[in-house]
Amino acid sequence: MPEGPEIRRAADQVEKALKSRSVMEVKFAFEHLKDYESMLEGAEVVRVDTKGKAMLIRFNNNVTIYSHNQLYGKWYVRNAYNYPKTNRQLRLAIHNEKKSALLYSASDIEVLRNEEVAHHPFISKVGPDLLSEDVTIDELKERFTSKRFYRKKWSSLLLDQSFVAGIGNYLRSEIMYVAGIHPDLRPVDCTEEMIEKAAEATITLVERSYKHKGITNDVELAKKLKSKGETRRQYRHWVFNREGEPCRIDGTEVKKIMAGSRRLYYCPTCQSK
Ligand SMILES: [Zn+2]
DSSP: OHHHHHHHHHHHHHHHBBTTBOEEEEEESSSGTHHHHHTTOOOOEEEEEETTEEEEEEETTTTEEEETTTTTOOEEEETTTTOOOSSSSSSEEEEEESSSEEEESOOEEEEEHHHTTTTTTHHHHHOOTTTTTTOOOHHHHHHHTTTTTSSOOHHTTTTOTTTTTTTTTHHHHHHHHHHHTTTTOOGGOHHHHHHHHHHHHHHHHHHHHHHHHTTTTTTHHHHHHHHHHOOHHSSSSSSSTTTBBBBBTTOOOOEEETTEEEEEEOTTTTTOO
């Protein structure tokens, strides 16, 4: 399932294909959006933003296309009118002279006037997006210790899109490991130093995953392991998907538990209570 970094990378591709070029044709699969097709033809894409797993394609005529990939949505960027071979259903196509940006399978697509974007039910609730907005460590620390969040467990906060946008299941385990936070803990149980570490780990790992195609492990270490013949699944993460394997720091066996019906991996030594 794609997390924020995967959506941001898709947004970069879509932006590169569409930005500052006139749109030749737009096609929506859904009947209720058909009237917008002619409105968008001839317009230019100004920017593509993300808000967690949502994408906002902003046009120069005060219109924004909102899309949320949910579980199955997938973007393809191709040369113009060059469709990929796939059994997925095409839901949105934006073509210019050179490129086509094609969204398959997603059902959550809307056309909004710019002033409506902030009030959109998902956008209005979702937390800061670390890859599309400038978010500082201090701002995150403040958020982590705010009344709204500080009595909830980290393991549920880190999957809550209103806390920080774009974090999904692998990032949750990886952030908690790097910050040294035991799965039972809440921000209120943590020292200031732990809160600081958690804020740093959140920013660092989301950016690393974005820059290095989903790798959250130390990048040099991952390269070394890859050169020794390890598979991507083996070298990609610190603890995620590594149940029974030794912790990369101290050799303790990595444990897997269920938290919020999702898999969570941790090292009992690095993340003691
Ligand atoms: Zn450890």
